Amino acid sequence: MAMTTPPITGARDILSPDGWLAALARRSEAVVIPFCALLAGLAAFSLFLLMQGKSPADFYSIVYMGGFGSSFSWQNTLSRTAPLLLAALCVALPARLGLVVIGGEGAIVLGGVACGAVAGLLIGVPGVLGIPLMAAAGALAGAVWIGAVGALRHYRGVNETIASLLLAYIAIALMNHLVEGPLRDPASLNKPSTAPLAEQLRVGDLPGWNVHWGLIAGIVACIAAWVLIERTTWGFAARIAGGNVRAAQVQGLPVGRLIIGFTALGGAFAGLAGVFEVAAVHGSANASLAGGYGYTGILIAFLARHNPLAIIPVAILLAGFEASSGLIQRRMDLPDATVLVLQGFVFVAILCSETLYGRFRLFAPERWRTA
Amino acid sequence: MESDLGLWAIPIAMLGGAIRVSTPFLFVSLGEVLTERSGRINLGLEGTLVFGAMSGYAVAFLTGNAWAGVGAAAICGALFGLLHGLICSLPRVNDIAVGIALMLLGMGLAFFFGKPFIQPVAPDLPSISFGWWSDLPQVRAALQVNVLFLIGIVAAVALWWMFRATKVGLVIRVVGDSTDAARAMGLSPPLIRTLATAAGGAFAGVGGAYLSLFYPGSWNEGISSGQGLMAVALVIFARWNPIYCFWAAILFGAAGALGPALQSVGVSTGYYLFYAAPYVLTLGVLIATSSPTRAMTGAPGELSITK
Numbered sequence: 001m002a003m004t005t006p007p008i009t010g011a012r013d014i015l016s017p018d019g020w021l022a023a024l025a026r027r028s029e030a031v032v033i034p035f036c037a038l039l040a041g042l043a044a045f046s047l048f049l050l051m052q053g054k055s056p057a058d059f060y061s062i063v064y065m066g067g068f069g070s071s072f073s074w075q076n077t078l079s080r081t082a083p084l085l086l087a088a089l090c091v092a093l094p095a096r097l098g099l100v101v102i103g104g105e106g107a108i109v110l111g112g113v114a115c116g117a118v119a120g121l122l123i124g125v126p127g128v129l130g131i132p133l134m135a136a137a138g139a140l141a142g143a144v145w146i147g148a149v150g151a152l153r154h155y156r157g158v159n160e161t162i163a164s165l166l167l168a169y170i171a172i173a174l175m176n177h178l179v180e181g182p183l184r185d186p187a188s189l190n191k192p193s194t195a196p197l198a199e200q201l202r203v204g205d206l207p208g209w210n211v212h213w214g215l216i217a218g219i220v221a222c223i224a225a226w227v228l229i230e231r232t233t234w235g236f237a238a239r240i241a242g243g244n245v246r247a248a249q250v251q252g253l254p255v256g257r258l259i260i261g262f263t264a265l266g267g268a269f270a271g272l273a274g275v276f277e278v279a280a281v282h283g284s285a286n287a288s289l290a291g292g293y294g295y296t297g298i299l300i301a302f303l304a305r306h307n308p309l310a311i312i313p314v315a316i317l318l319a320g321f322e323a324s325s326g327l328i329q330r331r332m333d334l335p336d337a338t339v340l341v342l343q344g345f346v347f348v349a350i351l352c353s354e355t356l357y358g359r360f361r362l363f364a365p366e367r368w369r370t371a
Numbered sequence: 372m373e374s375d376l377g378l379w380a381i382p383i384a385m386l387g388g389a390i391r392v393s394t395p396f397l398f399v400s401l402g403e404v405l406t407e408r409s410g411r412i413n414l415g416l417e418g419t420l421v422f423g424a425m426s427g428y429a430v431a432f433l434t435g436n437a438w439a440g441v442g443a444a445a446i447c448g449a450l451f452g453l454l455h456g457l458i459c460s461l462p463r464v465n466d467i468a469v470g471i472a473l474m475l476l477g478m479g480l481a482f483f484f485g486k487p488f489i490q491p492v493a494p495d496l497p498s499i500s501f502g503w504w505s506d507l508p509q510v511r512a513a514l515q516v517n518v519l520f521l522i523g524i525v526a527a528v529a530l531w532w533m534f535r536a537t538k539v540g541l542v543i544r545v546v547g548d549s550t551d552a553a554r555a556m557g558l559s560p561p562l563i564r565t566l567a568t569a570a571g572g573a574f575a576g577v578g579g580a581y582l583s584l585f586y587p588g589s590w591n592e593g594i595s596s597g598q599g600l601m602a603v604a605l606v607i608f609a610r611w612n613p614i615y616c617f618w619a620a621i622l623f624g625a626a627g628a629l630g631p632a633l634q635s636v637g638v639s640t641g642y643y644l645f646y647a648a649p650y651v652l653t654l655g656v657l658i659a660t661s662s663p664t665r666a667m668t669g670a671p672g673e674l675s676i677t678k
Contacts (some may be wrong), residue, residue: 074643100467157663161467162412162604166650166657169597173647180643298471339480348458351469355461 015368020346030305032260033353038303041349045342054332061329064093066324069264073323075210079281080319082211085218086273087297088304088311089225090146093266095306096229097259098242098275101149103164104270105294106171107142107304111271112278113175114141116285117183118196119278127200134201135275143264145171150263154256160263172290179286193286214276218315225308228265239263248362268348270294296322299347318343379507381632387513388628389621390520391586393576394622395420395578395595397523398454399602402574403532404613405410406452407606408559409567410547410673411459414470417599418477423579425485428590431580432493439494440581441519446575449569451471453479458566466675474599488590493557518580523617530613543567547671563566575599608656610669624651 016022046056067077090104118137122130145167152158178194185195203213229235241248241255248255273293278285300318304310325339361367376675392583399416406413413419423444438635459466498519502514534540546553546563553560578598605623609615630645 100471101467102471152658155663157656157661158657159604159661161471161608162600163598163657165620165652166604166654167598169645169650170654173643173650176642177641181640186516288555299475302468302472335478335483336488337486340479341483342479344472344479347472348469348476349392349455351464352461354464357463 005226006243015365017346017365017368018329019365021226022368025363025365029357029360030307032363033356034303034305034350037350037353038346041346042342044233044349045345047342048345050322052334054334058332059328062327063321063324066327067320071101072210072304077316077320078209078211078215080322081315082214082218082276082280083273084260084297084300085215085222085291085311085316085320086269086276087293088219088300089297089308089316090142090266090270090294091301092304092306092308092311093225093229093260094146094150094291095301096235096242097262099150099153099263100161100264101146101164101266102161102242102298103146103168103171104266104297105290105292106164106168107145107270108274108277108294109168109171109175109289110145110295111138111274112282112289113178113183113194113274113287114138114271115275115278116197117178119197122201125201127202130198130201130311131203131279134279135272138271138275138278139268140271142274144269146270147260147264149267150260153263154259168294172233173204174322175285175289176287179211182287188284188286190255191286191288193282193284194355196284197279201279202283203276212276212280213272214273214280217272219312221272222308225269234261234351254348266352270297274347296343299343302347303350375533378636380636383507383509383513384635385628386627387509387515388632389625390513390516391624393620394517394520394523394581394586395404395598396420396602396605397466397520397527397617398578398581399575399599400605400609400616400620401523401526401613402452402506402571402578402602403529404571404609404611404616405543406564407674408547408570408611408671409543409564410671411456411466411566411568412470412603413455413473414467414600414603414674415451415453415455415473416470416572416603417597418474418481418594419448420574420579420582422451422477422481423448423576424583424594425481425488425579425590426481426492426576427548427580428583429485429488430452431584432488432491435494437494437496440584441496441577443539444576444580446486446565448574448579449573451576452569453565454573455572456561459568460561462567482592483590485590489592492589493584495580495588498585516647517581517585519577523620527613527617529655534613539658544671547673549672551575553659556677561631575602578602582620583658597650604653607670608660611671612669623649623652645652 004280049056049059066073068074087104087108090107091101092100114137115134118134148162149164152163153160180192183194184192205212237253238258241258245255274289277289282288296318300311300314304314321339321342325336328334328338329336403416426447427440428441430655445554450508451473454468458464458469485538496517496519498515498517501516502511506509509542531586534544542563546558546560549562582594601623605619609619626649634642
């Protein structure tokens with residue numbers, strides 16, 4: 001950074017609205033406010049813990065130990081990060097068009113089932129061919145599911161928030177039906193599942209790590225989504241349509257195709273999360289797919305302000321909280337819902353902080369000199 | 372006696388199921404009508420429903436009185452509604468997103484505090500038997516009507532009358548239809564919306580208490596599976612009219628009773644698909660009643676969901 005700093009000639013230049021400090025100030029608003037909201041949410045949760053007679057200091061030190069304290073806990077955290085990255089994209093991409101899609105859980109579940117079903121047909125197929133086929137099937141299932149939400153929104157005016165959540169419930173019922181009926185492996189007695197994936201179809205771990213390749217896929221997906229939104233005409237058109245549909249239509253932008261494309265792409269990412277859950281974690285599709293990643297993904301996307309690059313650190317942080325959940329239960333005698341309560345407090349704090357944008361002169365260089 | 376009925380058992384079981392299952396739909400949708408008529412949408416009623424179920428069950432267990440549980444659930448629901456209303460009164464805060472956050476928070480808090488109450492047995496709410504005229508045990512079972520269902524009917528009529536004929540109802544409708552008109556009349560839209568959301572939350576809390584105190588009649592973490600959310604969709608279907616809410620709730624209750632009814636006569640294939648019937652019905656109703664071009668008839672003008 002210091003290399004690119006222009007020579008400082010006087011105080012007036014530093015405060016100029018075109019200077020680097022002004023650019024930094026403008027950009028930092030979107031980081032500082034969510035970060036402070038996160039701290040406020042954690043502070044509120046600390047008060048909640050104190051009211052329960054538990055020590056917040058103990059809590060956060062256990063979270064640090066369980067989520068980030070050792071290479072083992074880092075591996076646990078990063079394994080949980082992979083589905084969260086993809087699930088958060090399912091919220092962040094439609095959000096560019098002003099749509100609040102919260103049914104990513106359904107796409108995850110169906111992506112996983114599609115992966116398990118296709119794997120059953122690929123018994124003798126080598127992994128180089130089979131794994132991309134499974135991934136394509138899962139992504140397609142997710143894309144159809146969430147793309148349908150976008151299509152219903154565009155063609156019928158159906159509220160996308162409610163429709164996506166209803167479809168998530170329908171997806172879980174469909175999964176239960178398929179896994180306990182047509183796709184059930186007769187050998188799975190206690191927990192109905194699809195047939196276990198053949199060995200060559202399993203997605204392995206990164207070399208030298210106990211973290212599967214889904215993490216890399218998730219990070220690549222986040223970067224690709226960022227490029228799509230920030231560096232292509234498609235992303236630009238989506239932002240215009242998200243700001244004002246009428247204006248976008250007047251400009252001749254294909255609003256319908258944008259809506260369906262962005263929702264379907266988000267659904268494809270969530271479906272991919274299901275594929276990795278099956279191919280790298282569970283080994284077969286079963287009810288464990290509905291593990292709540294889709295709902296944590298909503299919070300991550302809002303915390304990251306729907307910026308795909310910001311999703312990466314936020315997802316790691318929340319995965320760390322989830323990874324330490326077991327340790328919190330054992331060490332502090334708190335129920336497993338503690339992490340849900342924490343997420344709820346942070347979510348409420350982040351939404352309250354929306355009201356603060358544009359209120360601070362610090363972030364608005366144009367108003368620095370009028371003081 | 373039981374074997375004589377044959378397939379007639381399905382409609383009888385669905386009637387009974389409709390009466391039993393519809394009550395939470397009815398209360399949540401009445402609460403949502405009250406909130407949405409004031410121009411705001413509360414998607415968090417699913418969380419309020421679950422927290423109402425937990426708090427109602429816990430208080431009923433601790434006091435030994437089911438009605439104390441209902442009261443506690445109503446108070447907790449009102450507090451959640453108040454929180455939603457206050458947050459949404461901040462400028463530039465999206466009421467749909469706040470609803471999602473409060474849904475997750477409500478469920479998290481309910482699971483957190485509800486852990487010790489999964490095992491104990493709390494007293495049930497009383498019900499009245501309207502099936503005394505019949506010899507058939509199925510009909511008698513179907514017509515065991517809970518008192519809360521009757522209270523729900525009274526509340527639906529009372530709300531309808533309130534919107535139609537009272538000053539309070541008029542004030543809520545003005546605020547819901549035009550913020551500017553309400554301001555011009557000297558009303559405070561944020562205050563009225565917050566109060567309407569709090570009252571709506573109280574209704575949803577009572578609906579939750581019904582779940583844990585009558586049907587299914589126990590507290591566990593899977594007690595609600597989207598009823599709160601379906602009720603929000605039901606309000607659109609019912610065109611923001613409390614009386615239509617009652618009929619819609621009966622319809623949704625019958626759809627929800629389809630799976631258990633078929634199971635009771637021995638149909639077991641596609642069991643999970645029948646359980647999806649209420650969600651499919653809700654979605655179908657949303658698709659049929661929404662429109663991309665024209666505003667919905669009866670919709671409050673300031674409602675973000677229909678704009």
